[in-house]
Amino acid sequence: MWLAMKPFLHFLVFLFVGFKSADPQSIVENLPGYDGTLPFKLETGYIGVGENDEVQLFYYFVESENDPARDPLLIWLSGGPGCSALTGFFYETGPLGFDFEKFDGSLPSLVLNPYSWTKVANIIFLDYPVGAGFSYSKSTRGYSSSDTSSTQHNYTFLRKWLLAHPEFIMNRLYVSGDSYGGKIVPMLALEIAKGNEAGLEPIISLKGYTVGNPVTNEDxxxxxxxxxxxxxxxxxxxxxxxxxxxxxxxxxxxxxxxxxxxxxxxxxxxxxxxxxxxxxxxxxxxxxxxxxxxxxxxxxxxxxxxxxxxxxxxxxxxxxxxxxxxLASNVWANDETVREALHIREGTVPDWTRCNKSLSYEYDIKSVVEYHQNLSDRGFQALVYSGDHDISVPYIATLKWIRKLNVSMYDEWRAWTVDGQVAGYTELYKSKIKEAYLMFATVKGGGHTAPEYKPRECLEMMRRWLSLFPL
Incomplete structure (x- = not known):
């Protein structure tokens, strides 16, 4: 039945909402700094969003190293706003990292990350908003963005990406991110939910979302x-x-x-x-x-x-x-051989920076607590985790807004372990409206971007949550 649906799904690419087809995807088999062929499938590309597709969002897609056809699909949103997707790809949840011990300022060597979340999921790492990473605009006007506009751009991106990759439309989708990305995650998830309710194609198999040390209400x-x-x-x-x-x-x-x-x-x-x-x-x-x-x-x-x-x-x-x-990411991403391997369009981003501080960005949504409430009321699952050694968005701030939601305590504060050692502490909340659960977890010793500091524990946390096992 699934094979029979594929021609129809490809037809959707040209039919719905006047969407133009995404740029032909580029499969990347080799990367400067890595010796040999990559042992995972990496795809890069651009998808146009906004008026006349003037905003070109760049992405990295890594297929699951386990079972791509059945494993869930994650779209990863880095923080900032304005930090490149390579932050997540190299420093947090992606399949590669830098060999820091040997880094001397020249092109850094790449090593495999044994705790990549691609062990359990397919992941789209998205450069957003426009001006972050290798994403760019065809006009000066297009570089202005905000919480709401970037969320809409991300939603358009995801719909176009799925139409260009129909084999992943039926995969369970989880919107994921941390830091300021944790603010945009529930906004995007709710946009997807409303689009599905309105019958917008493709119907996206959204099941829930994850946020780490998330910005929720700045003050x-x-x-x-x-x-x-x-x-x-x-x-x-x-x-x-x-x-x-x-x-x-x-x-x-x-x-x-x-x-x-x-x-x-x-x-x-x-x-x-x-x-x-x-x-x-x-x-x-x-x-x-x-x-x-x-x-x-x-x-x-x-x-x-x-x-x-x-x-x-x-x-x-x-x-x-x-x-x-x-510093290694700046050296690597600005190397011409790297840009050629990633198929970066010449002249679009002269100087790559890990986090672009010069964005024309409007913080037009003060709090996303109501977004979390709306998602809970609609029955979506949530994983909210906090590295407990982070002051910038401390875990007690996150617990404070969680306890304001219309949820009830289902499993009280207790330790969760990895290999017999305490990895953090967790609570489980149940929606009072739907059969939906919000799991909160601290990551013991973790910082603001928890997978960067505690990769083994965070992979095990994600593995259990995606498998619907308790921590």
Whole structure:
């Protein structure tokens, strides 16, 4: 029956909504830095979205290394906004990584990631919004984007991609991402759900979504950083109580006339300004250049990914900084042989950066809590996980909005283990409307992008969740 449907599905590519066919896909068998033929199927390409397809979104698609026909399909949304899909591909959930020990500033060597999520799923890594990674616009006007417009672009992209890949239309789909991508994930998932309800083709087999250390409501996420710092012994009981009482528990945009509150926040900042907000156990890198915009080390920075985006090197007498590893991606993605292998269109992105800080981007959705509620009410499954050593979006901020949803506790706080060792803690919530579950999990020792710090544990977490096993 499935084979009989294929000609009809191919016909849909030309029939619906005036869609133009996606660019011919390019299969990439070899990549500079990797010795030999890639042991997995990698496809790259562009798909046009927006008015007259002026926005060209670039993607990397990796087929599951297990059973592509039956395994679920994930679309991965990196954070930022403006961080390239290569962030997820190389540093988090993708099949390759850099050989950092041998990296000397020249073209880095690539190594296989034994904990890639492609062990259990097909994954589309999408460069979004326009201006991120290798995605570009044919016009200057097209570079303006926002939460809502990029969500619509992502939805159009996914529909076109599936029409061009009809063999994956029936695969279970999960929208996935972390950090600021965790804000766009529920927006895209709800857009897909509404499109299905309206009968828009193709009907997408959306089953749920996953978000890690997700931006949800910027002000409320940031507000929990001080209580989190107190829990982690970064500030004293006295300092916390002074701030809590004088600021009345509101630490974001304090009253400029409230001198006692401002002083309490200043003292806290003095204690925490040299703590790495993305993994509190990691070092702060010495910088060669000045910090880019948004890279201040104050305790309440804006929720922007990659604040350490400058080139920085530690001396030979100092331990290496985690952020130094990001330099390898800049060297690799700007190499001409790499661009040729990836089939990047010449002249479209002169200088690739891992996280583009110069986007013309409007943050037009303040909170996505209602999106999570709408998805729960519609019966979609959710996995929400948090690296528990992240201050930027602390796990207590995530738990706070989860407990505001119309859900009931189904399984109370307990440890989950990998190979007999505690990997984190978990709670399970059940929707009061539909037979849907939201699983929350901490990843012990994980930072802001948990798979980057705890890859083995995160793969096992995802494997169990996709298989409907408890953690």
């Amino acid at each position: 409320e996420d940031i507000n929990e950083r001080i209580p989190y710092a107190h829990r982690l012994a970064l500030i004293s009981d006295k300092q916390f109580e002074r701030a809590r009482i004088s600021c009345k528990g509101e630490y974001v945009n304090p009253d400029p006339n409230n001198v006692e509150c401002l002083f309490a926040l200043y003292i806290i900042n003095q204690c925490t300004k040299f703590v790495n907000h993305y993994q509190i156990l990691n070092l702060i890198c010495k910088e060669i250049q000045t910090l880019p915009e948004g890279g201040s080390r104050i305790f309440l920075p804006s929720l922007v990914d990659d604040p350490i985006g400058f080139l920085s090197l530690s001396s030979q007498n100092e331990p290496p900084c985690h952020e130094h590893t990001y």
